[in-house]
Amino acid sequence: MAFQGASSSYSSTHRWNYDVFLSFRGEDTRDNFTAHLHQALLQKGINTFIDADQLRSGEEISPALLEAIEKSRISIIVFSQTYASSKWCLDELLKILECKETNGQMVMPLFYKLDPSDVRHQKNSFEEALAKHEERFKNDIKVQKWKTALTEVANLSGWPLGNGNEAKFIDKIVQTVSRIVNHIDLHVAKYPVGIDSRVHKVNSLLSIDKNDRRMVGILGPGGIGKTTIAKAIYNSIAFQFEGSCFLASVRETSKQYSDMVELQNTLLSKILRDTVKVDSVDHGISMIKERLCSKRVLIVLDDVDNQLFQLDKLVGEVDWFGLGSRIIITTRDNKVLTNHGVVDDRIYKVKELDYNEALGLLCWNAFKGKKPTDDFLKLMKHAISYAEGLPLAIEVLGSNLHGKDIHQWKKALDNYKRIPHRSIQERISYLPAEMPKRSKPRTRKGLRLACCLFCCWCSCSFFS
Known part of the structure; x- marks a missing residue:
């Protein structure tokens, strides 16, 4: 069963205080399902935050509770029959979805003896609860935000319990959460510019929600x-x-x-x-x-x-x-x-970086994200043209030119055509036979630039 975080969660450097934040309606599940889930998570060594009654005071969520949500790697939302009747639960939901977008927090909706469509389309008990909120908060935009949030989270891949075995259900959840918190990410890139869109396209081919086998x-x-x-x-x-x-x-x-x-x-x-x-x-x-x-x-x-x-x-x-x-x-x-x-x-x-992506990647490598002056920007346009959207060429070029003045930039770019050292060229200058002919010179130029600059970076011959 899949669930989702922000699209750039793989590049996040966020630090978490908790592995899991549990959001639930206390009257429905505090002393049964949620209590059992909480205990099972703790027994597995998973640091889980569960709201204590004393944190609920007044009309607004306390700063301590907001911080707990922000500092949690995963939010598990236990939807039950009266979840939507609680303004607190609905405000928690808004905060959770905000953290999903900003912090890459993962969200796992559980539907406890509840049809997910009731949440998605606000039917039955959810419709009744929201109607009461509308009566109480007349013309308040927050009610519409709650409805939108309920639809959004119910559209994520969730876990419906129905009338199944609770113990087995909890065990599956704990196993999944354990894999998440024990997984050590691979280093992706120092500056992951342009990755999100390409990851999205590959994920559409993978279709991991389908129960088939794929290469x-x-x-x-x-x-x-x-x-x-x-x-x-x-x-x-x-x-x-x-x-x-x-x-x-x-x-x-x-x-x-x-x-x-x-x-x-x-x-x-x-x-x-x-x-x-x-x-x-x-x-x-x-x-x-x-x-x-x-x-x-x-x-x-x-x-x-x-x-x-x-x-x-x-x-x-x-x-x-x-x-x-x-x-x-x-x-x-x-x-x-x-x-x-x-x-x-x-x-x-894989497509080459477009102009804006290439400019962003070059800016990060050459200026560490700082805005370049107009004089440098003109040279950056030439550099991007030379690199032809090849990330490696742009990264090597930017790293080589980091900290150099405008005259050194000009000298380096004037020398990009120098023949690279054979051992460097062999490492990155392979071109597959099936690529269209018109792509070969463009890609070769970018590869040649990467090789040339890498060589010169090592020898510092450009600036000696």
Whole structure:
């Protein structure tokens, strides 16, 4: 079951005082469901805030309660029959959704013996409660805000209990929350400019709410940001799977067939959260199929090349894994994906940064976010034109020019055409054959600029 935070939550550096904030209607669930959920979370070592009665005084939410919401990584909202009758609960809801947008807080709506459509469309007890609020707060815009908030949160992927087993329901919630709080994010990027929109497009291909198995490809030349996008996606959705693994630099770590054993060991150990010993590649294949066939897993294979044995020995077929599993493959070569059966409508071809994104990224790297003067801005436009939207070229260029004066900028940009050192060029200047011909010179120019500036950055020859 999926639930959502802010779109940029994977890049957040927010620090939390609590793992979970519980929002609930005390009259309905304080002494039963919510009490049991609270206790189960605490027993799992999950730091959970539950409102004490003494914090509720007067008409407005106390500063202490507002701070508790702001400082919580996850908000669990327990919707019950009389939730909407409480002005306090509805104000908490507004604050929670505000924190979702501003802090990247995750929101988990639970529907306790309640149809989610009652919340979404304000029917039955919710309709009655809001009608009373409208009578009390005549022409008050806050009532409309409450209605909008109820619809918004009910449209998130939630957890309806119905008449099911409460103990099992609570156990599933605790397991999911535990995966979130124990998950350590991968470093994505110092300045994640332009990532959100690209992550959104890949997530639309993944459709993690669907209970099928999928392989999705992220395709593009070196330096365009495939790995950065894959890390951001991994951070934002890994907790929603029973097990997950991000295998970095597969191309570099599996140059020989024998290297696959180590990758298989890593894959199994990370997903199963236990040390696994694979004796041979064939043994590894059997173990992956046997141990993971019933698990909903997320696997990212980063930077895969055209050696087919890499994919065949790690994720040979999607039915090696349980329903709901997702496999993400990043590569520079479209044939890697098509040969492994990844259909074209599940391949995202990474686009270069547009002008505004490139300008933002260059500004962050060269000026650390400060506004440049008009003289620098003119040179930045030339630099962006040279880089052709390639993030790596822009990052290296900006880092190289950070702290330099206007004359040094001009000298550096005049020298960008210098032939780069071969070893640097080989690292990032691969172009996939399937790219349109008109794209090759543009991308090569950006790659060449990145190589040239990286070389000069190391040698400082531009400014000697």
